[in-house]
Amino acid sequence: MVNVVNSNNLLQDLQQLRETVIREGEAIYQPWRSLITRETFHHSAQNLAHYLALRKQDLRQIQLALMPWGLSSLGKIESRVIPNLDAVTCTLAEICQQPNPLKSRPSLTDFFAGDQLLHKNTIEVFGNSSQARQVRIMVTLPREAADNYELVKELLIRGTDCLRINCAHDRPEEWQKMIEHINKAKLQTRRNCRLLMDLAGPKIRLEEVLSPNGEKRIHPDEIILLSKDKPSQPHPDYWQVSCSVPEILPKLKIGTRIWIDDGHLGAIIESIDSQGIWLRVTHTRPKGEKLKADKGINFPETIINLNPLTAKDLADLDFVANHADLIGYSFVQTARDIQLLQTELEKRLGAQWRNKAIIAKIETQEAINNLPELIVQAAGKQPFGVMIARGDLAVEIGYQRLAEMQEEILWLCQAAHVPVIWATQVLETLVKTGIPSRAEITDAAMGERAECVMLNKGSFIIEAVSILDDVLTRMEAHQSKKGSQLRALHSWDN
Template sequence: MDGTTASGGIKETATDRRAQAQALWHRLDALREGIVTKSDHRMADWAPRIGRAGFLASARNLADWLALREADLAPLQGPLATLGLSTLGRLDGHVRPTLNAVLAALADIAGQPAATTAPAVTDSTCLCDRRDSLFGARADGPYTRIMVTLPPEAADDPDLVAALVDAGADAFRINCAHDQPKDWAAMIGHIRAAGRAAGRHIPVSMDLGGPKVRIADVVPKRPPRLFAGDRFALAARTGAGPRRLACATLTHPALLDALSPGAEVTLDDGKMRAVVTETAPDHAVLEARHAPTKGLRLKPGKGVNLPGATLRVEALTPEDLAALDLVVPHADLVAFSFVQTVEDVRALIAAMQARAVPDRPLPAILLKIETPLGLRNLPDLVIEAGGVLPVGVMIARGDLGVEIGFERLSEIQEEILWLCEAAQVPVVWATQVLEGMAKEGQASRAEVTDAAMSQRAECVMLNKGPHILPTVRFLRGILGRMDRHHAKKSDRLGPLHLWTGADQEPRPDLP
């Protein structure tokens, strides 16, 4: 019985609860039916491209999630919470089972027969297994793995690699845009030796340089520093710009061809912002609108971006194809820079298959998301790569932030994490993590907060620097402490000691 009072209030409350549950059931059931229809339509396109049977369930869940996120779930969350049910905020990795479970609970509260729809099969350990496969397995330590970029001196210093492993490095990154194949081979040899000594496999990720637009040459050779209001030129060839202005040529003419008056151009990872004031067939004149306090000098090798523009360039450069000769037989992962389309992914896979070594699997693919087009195409890129080889995603926050605007980066990196959890694909949190500590020996408060946020990814990447060893130890301590409180998006409700007066528990993860 519902129970009654003189006013009948308790009975009325129970009746309202059943009515509310029934109304929510109808809304959620209609939502689920729409998701199934849209998901089936997307899977009809995706399924023929998936040759790995173990990736099919992940693709299905991603299709479900994309269909689900077309809807506004916010109006359902409050009513579900008042009934003590899941608010659907943590369903990314298991969309259909969560919907089915909530529908069954609503049916029970409403006093109606539960639906008989069989839940989709999911494996809660899938993402962890894929993390371990890509970024290294270890019996202890934090959930999030640490990948360290090796400096050039690592080619001649095996003790440095061993020390980084002892400090907590789980995987290593070799940037093929720097050094030479003989240096890469030496680094790989040191990594394999360090892995044998540690009794575990330590993965090697090798970054293809890709078609990043950089300054190729500068006239004069040592131009003056540029400040806000100063003008300079970008030209198709040396000497093509106005002689009175500092002039830089570019590694790829595609950016110069895309310039028009009013277009914004950024240099050196966004340190300078400039606007095109005039164009000619072989050059463009720009005016700096924002520059560092000390100014910025045009130098060969500095990156140049045209935010928001889609530059149609081949993702694989001749240098990348040459690098693959060593990468394919020796690397565990190929980090694919500036990937934008499924055609880019197909070209990489074909190039890798042409260099395949008998009895050795091809490296996994790490999709580096650095452009707006790559971001928009991310679901299809994941399917195209994951349908053939193990796949991960790197949030390359440097170029991506410049391209989409830094004010949007915090939002977009969250959405990438959600999407990849739905696809059960491991994520690398990259670019300038604890950069101040690695280079100067001291991290800022903002960098420490950023490092703590990285714990929600499966791997976090550190760049090289003279203080990299203490930085690895520091990061490992942060990740271990954050593991006490968060698992992906879920809060861990373990006991808190700070305000209870209880003795502090031991902290073996403290550096």
């Protein structure tokens, strides 16, 4: 245990920690060097490597020991690992009246260089903010935006900084009309607004569903046969379903879990034979679930390794590469997945592909595990951001781990000076019904620690943008990433 009282011992502990972080961080960074072609990212990659080395340590006792000396700033170290350690070490040496173990204290420029890089990278991805706040608001456009210019214009007036087109829906003809409306609204409102176009990626869904005896709902302990072929006729004893991506089935193993319909239906693989995969339902709501075609399937305990670029994505990319400012990349899991998209962009854009921003949607445990390498492969070559896709991610890693993992993703991206989009179900009740729940207002406020917060489409999206703008503006005065701004409070003024 770290000595909380003895400052000399604490100074030695800090020096040892610094040496360990530099040594292990350098070992992490060296294999990345050859992958980086953007010179400005070398500093970020080194800081990311140092952060990974630092967070291998349990720092709770050092944090506690620093507190009585007024030096507990390691909790906000993400963007500046070595400068922060150096500043604390130098100050503690002065307190101990010991010779400074370092040559000098880091300059203000060096200390805040990481924050400046994150700010610069955020502008590179999202453009300059037209608002008083720095956190951007992104909105998914509905089909209506192709025909309703006033909707697009009003979204910009209310505070939208980035508009999103989901390429899983509509066609290039509708996308073109939406883009024309965006460009017109930008000119008329004199507001900046970037365009994100999301490639759909592989959709793992139920393709065909046959119920036993015409049943409408499925309940726990019922049996499902998941097969590669579409079922032809009902069976009286079990449900039959087929999968839109049958090449997944050979990778499944007995005892692993499957979730269907955004986690509403859970099942476990009990056996595998020539007919297919036999599942026993383990989880539904009390009244059961409606098992229908086109419902999504998640395999959280199976490494799938699908090509994230489908034939549709490649066709859509011909349009997207020439119209989008940011390209959303679904189902990214490895650095090789990033490389695939970069190769396709180069085919379409030549050397200009390096100016196109990629947004990697983090949706699986595998993507989390490989996040440092994903960041280096992407941000080492072009503008890059990360979207925390909390819908699929919650199903994949478990709802109880979502809060923890979204924090870790935020920290890691801050260490790499990479902007983050806080996404999925933000103010969803408000967007759909016009009245927010209490919890989702708090969730939206927490989104202030990202660089962008995304709203999905709905009947009350205009009102939702206004409320989110207000919430983020207020929170920005109180909070910056993990750090409290300590703005004067007036709630208890006499």
